[in-house]
Amino acid sequence: MANEEALIEIRKGLDSIDNKLLDLLDERMKLVHKVGKIKAQSGGAIYRPEREKSIIDRLDNINQKNGGLLNRSAIEALFLEIFAISRNLELPENIGYLGPKGSFTHQAAESRFGAMSSYVSISSIKGIFKELESKKIKFGVVPIENSSNGIVNDTINGFTNFNSKIVAEVILNIHHTLATTCDKIEDIKKIYSKDIAFDQCRKFLNNFGLDEVELIPVESTTKAAKLAANEPNSAAICAHVAAKLYNLPILFENIEDKDNNKTRFFILSDFENSSSGNDKTSILVKFPDEQGVLVKFLNDFNNANINLTKIKSHIVEGDSIFFIDFDGHKDDENVKRVLEKHQSSIKVLGSYVKEIKDI
Numbered sequence: 267m268a269n270e271e272a273l274i275e276i277r278k279g280l281d282s283i284d285n286k287l288l289d290l291l292d293e294r295m296k297l298v299h300k301v302g303k304i305k306a307q308s309g310g311a312i313y314r315p316e317r318e319k320s321i322i323d324r325l326d327n328i329n330q331k332n333g334g335l336l337n338r339s340a341i342e343a344l345f346l347e348i349f350a351i352s353r354n355l356e357l358p359e360n361i362g363y364l365g366p367k368g369s370f371t372h373q374a375a376e377s378r379f380g381a382m383s384s385y386v387s388i389s390s391i392k393g394i395f396k397e398l399e400s401k402k403i404k405f406g407v408v409p410i411e412n413s414s415n416g417i418v419n420d421t422i423n424g425f426t427n428f429n430s431k432i433v434a435e436v437i438l439n440i441h442h443t444l445a446t447t448c449d450k451i452e453d454i455k456k457i458y459s460k461d462i463a464f465d466q467c468r469k470f471l472n473n474f475g476l477d478e479v480e481l482i483p484v485e486s487t488t489k490a491a492k493l494a495a496n497e498p499n500s501a502a503i504c505a506h507v508a509a510k511l512y513n514l515p516i517l518f519e520n521i522e523d524k525d526n527n528k529t530r531f532f533i534l535s536d537f538e539n540s541s542s543g544n545d546k547t548s549i550l551v552k553f554p555d556e557q558g559v560l561v562k563f564l565n566d567f568n569n570a571n572i573n574l575t576k577i578k579s580h581i582v583e584g585d586s587i588f589f590i591d592f593d594g595h596k597d598d599e600n601v602k603r604v605l606e607k608h609q610s611s612i613k614v615l616g617s618y619v620k621e622i623k624d625i
């Protein structure tokens with residue numbers, strides 16, 4: 267009984283805090299509305315990733331100093347949702363992602379744009395670039411590289427043929443779940459998934475005696491979840507979100523063999539970010555057919571004190587092009603000089619806030 271009374275008292279406290287939170291959120295939304303009006307007059311971009319990053323950094327610092335109970339991920343989860351709702355209030359904008367619904371790209375999109383935004387599933391990367399160009403979507407989310415499978419060729423091809431800009435990067439740890447309506451692992455007679463997902467979970471399947479059951483490859487892990495939800499004695503290896511989408515209970519989480527399986531995604535749009543002080547820039551480079559040109563190019567970056575973080579070669583219609591990432595913003599003085607010097611061979615894809623994680 268004493269506990270019952272204590273619970274009632276604590277819940278009164280929670281209710282009163284929730285009321286205050288609601289008032290504060292409403293006050294915040296009124297200010298957001300004002301920001302939206304100013305942007306509408308000046309044509310400014312609604313989504314400002316560098317501003318959102320600096321808010322999260324500030325709150326994380328304050329929270330650490332105060333010894334608060336929330337960690338950075340919790341602060342991020344709460345506030346990214348608030349920012350997403352704020353942006354929707356300023357101006358609702360469509361977000362296209364490489365589908366189907368429940369794909370890892372969908373997950374990457376939701377991690378940045380929250381649950382309340384308006385999403386469009388698009389079935390190809392080229393389709394995303396096209397819809398951006400025709401302005402049917404404001405943002406496009408595409409994968410660019412995976413730690414096991416390397417660079418995504420369709421995304422590089424999109425950059426060579428279209429002019430969308432990278433406005434943010436998202437790096438996701440790729441986790442698989444075993445989801446099934448079976449209560450016991452012994453009841454599972456077949457497993458649906460994508461071929462590469464089976465490969466990434468080989469040890470788990472062996473350890474749990476699931477290497478003997480029928481493994482059926484399908485085109486996406488989302489499709490696998492859908493099939494397993496409708497068929498007794500079957501299971502799916504799929505993303506957490508895909509299992510949730512089809513109300514498929516999760517029997518095991520994080521069943522992938524390597525714990526550092528990551529994919530990097532780009533958020534594309536039609537505007538350019540201003541500098542945040544902690545940026546990365548991506549470019550495509552097609553060198554003229556001259557001896558030593560790559561060495562000279564790299565030397566110019568080195569002499570300008572620019573740290574290259576990635577260089578990958580890629581073949582487009584027989585021509586070799588390079589995808590390069592480096593620290594800094596395209597408008598930084600040292601960067602600007604090098605980019606100007608090589609402008610005939612460079613396409614700048616965008617400068618954006620550098621994620622803390624790397625791939």
Ligand SMILES: C=C(O[C@@H]1C=C(C(=O)O)C=C[C@H]1O)C(=O)O
Binds near residue numbers: 315321349353356
């Ligand atoms: C309100 C703004 O617009 C968006 C929403 C933000 C917010 O809710 O704090 C921050 C940056 C923008 O993505 C702004 O630019 O300040």
